[in-house]
Amino acid sequence: MSVTSKTASVPLGHYDDHAKGMLIAACGILVLSFDALLIRLADSTSYNVTFWRGALTCLTTALLCLCWRQRWPASPMFWLAGIAIASLYGVNTWLFVFSISHTSTANTVVILASAPLFAALFSRLLLHERVLRRTLIAIGVSVIGVMVVFAGSDSANSQSMGDLAALLLAASMGMMFTLLRRFQDLPRLPIIALAGAIAAFISWPLATPLTLEPASYGWLALMGLIQIPLATILVMTAPRYLPSTEVSLFMLLETVLGPIWVWLALGETTTIHTLLGGTAILGAISVNTWLALRKTPGKAPHGLTT
Template sequence: MTNLSKERPKALLLLAGTATMWSLGGLLIKSVKASPLSIAGSRSAIAVVLLLLVLKKPKLTWSVAQIGAALAYAATSMLFVTATKTTTAANAVLLQFTAPIYVAIFSSWLLKEKTKLLDWITVFLVMGGMVLFFLDNLSTKSILGNGIAAASGVSFAFFIMFMRMQKDGSPLESVLLGNVFTAAIGLPFLAWSAPDASGWLYLVILGVVQLGIPYILFSRAIKHATALEAILIPVIEPLLNPVWVFLILGEAPGLLAIIGGFIVLSAITVRCVLAAMLSPAKEVST
């Protein structure tokens, strides 16, 4: 029995746990009464402490790829928190989940990877789904929130691509730096928008349970899971995220957003499954 098959059951549990903890983001962010940047900065500062305890001596190469991934991570974090505060949790997470589409568009330029017909078909379907998000519940605030969420998908795509460029690096170092950058930008906003006692409790949970621990578990699980498993199991996050918000806070996306989300999620999942099935087994680097 290979090491991969021995460790796979544990890896699958770690991936499922990771996605479930990530999915708490929408509920916890909406529960903190503070500005988006102060939430993002505080969450990242708490995550930095946890990551330093795990890494002990981070291997910082300061390469273009490592810095690029860190900056893209910081942008993604701040944009996602802002979008979650401005639009529905479902819209925020599903529009961020369009990242693989931007990877398909930009990878030929940044990674020298050829974009295939299947990628362009998926791009067309996802863009159609995104139109429905912007048609749903038309208002200045919702359009702004959806636009910010879509931007977080672009920055997350660059985070993925810069991570792929680090063939011999540790993904946690880039995540650590990204959280440091986010904390440096966001923490000063606490002077104008500080949370109350319950808000700080939610921020600790965000930093430790929703951000720090999941990335540690994901970095370990990815070494023993197949590409297909690593693609499919994290889909739990965009499915559960709006569920928690609806059950606890009663927020529900509109009908057009639900249809758009179904199109986006289905198109990307099918595309990833087909790509994984048609490609030789290899370690996932993201």
């Protein structure tokens, strides 16, 4: 008598692709998690860092566009959507650098972790997608978590401004995610290249890009030529093999790893308010994502053009 395994009907390639997707996502987030540390090591103003980060990222991704023959879409609607997304991405670059430069790394990444919840709200407002009760609960818990983080910031100095920049960044990223969901066929690399150019342009009037210490240029080159392009390509490739909800779980690793690298390299510590608020935000998002995975375990991911 032969016994047929229940898993025999599942192609082996499915597991290979899933494992490949997990490896790609993990590597992408690992590379991305050094972002805050590199900004700290560059040791310059937020305008100088944003200028070089944007300019070098633009250069690298523009070259990749030529090598991989990616072009800007011909449709006027996609043109406008691409420009809107690139503009948000460019502003996000400055907001992230400003936040890291004015508050703790932990505060920035913890508040930024609420971006998917902003995306859910914008999806409801712009795409008329239904927001589930569990997501509304997660949003409420995250709001409390952000308030706790703000309560631990010193309003007498610029730390509260850094926290506010992180909150604006989370909202802006939520809008960007919503537009990317609406226009899924947009090629990513041209958008990243234009976003880098926009980031460099908006920071240029207040930047002094040729007055940095020699060591700063090395860290900025590592960031703009290697780290950001590599992390972006890996993170955008992962959804080809994994559902987007699983990829979002890996994104939470940056919230944990980012402050760890800065602590190990520079000794920057985290306050109790950030730990408590971060626990609330990460817990809410993790539970919400886990419940989403249970509801749609076999849903195929939306492809991303890279």
